[in-house]
Amino acid sequence: MNKKSVRDIDVQGKRVFVRVDFNVPLENGKITDDTRIQAALPTIQYLQQQGAKVILASHLGRPKGKVDPAFSLQPVAAHLSHLLGQDVTMAEDSVGDTVKHQVNQMKNGDVLLLENVRFHGGEEKNDADLAKSFAELADLYVNDAFGTAHRAHASTAGIAEYLPAVAGFLMEKEISIMGNALSDPERPFTAIIGGAKVSDKITVLENLIEKVDQLIIGGGMANTFLAAQGYQLGKSLVEADKLDLANTLIEKARANNVILFLPEDVVVAKEFKADTEHKIVDIDQIPDDWMALDIGPKTSETYRLAIVRSQTVIWNGPMGVFEMDAFAKGTNEVAQAVAETEGVTIVGGGDSVAAVEKSGLADKMTHISTGGGASLEFLEGKALPGVEALQDK
Ligand SMILES: Nc1ncnc2c1ncn2[C@@H]1O[C@H](COP(=O)(O)OP(=O)(O)O)[C@@H](O)[C@H]1O
Numbered sequence: 075m076n077k078k079s080v081r082d083i084d085v086q087g088k089r090v091f092v093r094v095d096f097n098v099p100l101e102n103g104k105i106t107d108d109t110r111i112q113a114a115l116p117t118i119q120y121l122q123q124q125g126a127k128v129i130l131a132s133h134l135g136r137p138k139g140k141v142d143p144a145f146s147l148q149p150v151a152a153h154l155s156h157l158l159g160q161d162v163t164m165a166e167d168s169v170g171d172t173v174k175h176q177v178n179q180m181k182n183g184d185v186l187l188l189e190n191v192r193f194h195g196g197e198e199k200n201d202a203d204l205a206k207s208f209a210e211l212a213d214l215y216v217n218d219a220f221g222t223a224h225r226a227h228a229s230t231a232g233i234a235e236y237l238p239a240v241a242g243f244l245m246e247k248e249i250s251i252m253g254n255a256l257s258d259p260e261r262p263f264t265a266i267i268g269g270a271k272v273s274d275k276i277t278v279l280e281n282l283i284e285k286v287d288q289l290i291i292g293g294g295m296a297n298t299f300l301a302a303q304g305y306q307l308g309k310s311l312v313e314a315d316k317l318d319l320a321n322t323l324i325e326k327a328r329a330n331n332v333i334l335f336l337p338e339d340v341v342v343a344k345e346f347k348a349d350t351e352h353k354i355v356d357i358d359q360i361p362d363d364w365m366a367l368d369i370g371p372k373t374s375e376t377y378r379l380a381i382v383r384s385q386t387v388i389w390n391g392p393m394g395v396f397e398m399d400a401f402a403k404g405t406n407e408v409a410q411a412v413a414e415t416e417g418v419t420i421v422g423g424g425d426s427v428a429a430v431e432k433s434g435l436a437d438k439m440t441h442i443s444t445g446g447g448a449s450l451e452f453l454e455g456k457a458l459p460g461v462e463a464l465q466d467k
C-alpha cells in the first residue's frame with residue numbers, strides 16, 4: 075500500500091483519533107463474535123506502547139443519526155477493557171465539551187472509546203462540521219477500520235482533511251492480503267454472496283460478474299433475484315425496487331459466461347422467530363404468508379459441488395438467518411464446502427465471519443477478513459474512500 079502507516083509517524087504523547095470497525099454482532103447486549111475487536115488490538119497496543127493517547131471511534135449498526143441505546147458501544151468498552159487488561163473509558167458522545175474534557179484528562183497509554191459516531195446524522199453525510207469536531211479532539215488520525223473503508227463518512231474520510239492521516243496495521247494487512255489473493259486469482263474463481271444488505275451489495279455484483287467464473291447467491295440477496303424471475307416470495311425480505319437490476323444482472327452473467335447459482339429450494343417460516351413453524355419447499359411453492367429464511371438441502375448440495383471445484387473463493391453474506399439454529403444449516407453447509415476447498419478462500423463481513431467462527435471452521439479458511447462490503451468493493455477494483463483519504467508515502 076502506498077499510504078503512510080502508524081510506523082511512519084511519531085505518536086509519543088500525541089492524541090490519536092483511531093477509527094476502528096467495532097460493528098460487532100450483539101444479542102441481548104452481548105457480543106457474539108469479537109473478531110473485529112481482536113483485529114484492532116495490534117494498532118491499539120502499538121499506539122499505547124509508543125506513549126500515545128488512544129481515542130477510539132466506531133459505528134455500531136445503523137441507528138440513522140439518532141441516539142439509540144440499543145446501538146451503544148458500551149458493551150464493546152467493557153470487552154475491550156478485558157482484552158487489554160486495563161480500563162477503557164467510555165465517552166457519552168463522540169464530540170462536544172464533555173468529550174473534550176475527557177480527552178484532556180487522558181494520560182499517555184490511556185484508551186478512550188467514543189460513543190457510536192452514527193448517533194450523529196452528519197457521520198454518514200460526511201458532514202464537514204462533524205469531521206472538524208472529531209479532528210478537534212486529536213493531533214493525528216489513524217484509520218484502521220477496513221470493514222468501513224468503502225464508506226466516505228465524517229470519521230472515515232472527512233476527518234483526514236483536518237489531521238495528518240495514516241493507516242493502522244489492520245488496514246495495511248487487509249489491503250495487502252486482498253491485493254495478493256485477488257489481483258490475479260486462480261480459476262475457477264467463485265463469489266458467494268448472501269446476507270441482508272441487498273441494496274448495498276447488489277450493485278457490486280455488476281462488476282463482480284466481469285471478474286468471476288461462478289456467482290453463488292443465497293440469503294436475503296437470493297430472494298430479490300427469485301422475485302425478479304417471477305417467483306412468489308410471500309413475506310420474504312425482497313427489495314422490490316431492485317427487480318429490474320436483478321434481471322439485468324442475470325442477463326449480464328449469461329453474456330459473460332458466468333455460471334449464476336440461485337436457490338432451487340428454501341426453508342420457509344411463518345414468522346421471523348427462532349421457534350416458529352418451518353418447512354422446506356421448492357421455490358415455486360412458497361406460501362403467501364411465509365418467508366424464506368435459509369437455502370434448502372438441494373440448493374446446499376448444488377452450491378457445495380460448485381464451491382469445492384473452485385481455486386479461489388470469496389464469500390460475503392450468510393445463506394440464511396444463521397443466528398437462529400433452524401435457519402443456520404445452509405450457511406453451515408456452505409462454510410463446510412468453503413473449508414474443504416483447496417485453493418484460496420476468503421470470508422469477509424461481520425456476520426459471515428461470526429457464522430464461520432460459530433461453525434468452528436475459521437482456521438480452515440485462507441483469510442478471515444473484517445470487511446464484507448469493503449472486500450467486495452476492493453475486489454471490484456474501486457478506490458476505497460477510507461484508504462484514499464490517507465497520506466501517500
Ligand atoms: N433470507 C434472509 N432473510 C432475512 N435476513 C437474512 C436472510 N439471510 C440472511 N439474513 C441476515 O443477513 C444478515 C447478514 O447480512 P450482511 O450484513 O449483509 O452480512 P455481513 O455482515 O457478513 O456482511 C444476518 O443477520 C442474517 O440473519
Ligand SMILES: O=C(OP(=O)(O)O)[C@H](O)COP(=O)(O)O
Nearest residue numbers: 097221222423424445446447448
Ligand atoms: O459491517 C459492516 O459491513 P459488512 O456487513 O459488509 O461487513 C461494516 O461495519 C460497515 O457497516 P455499514 O454497511 O452499515 O456501513
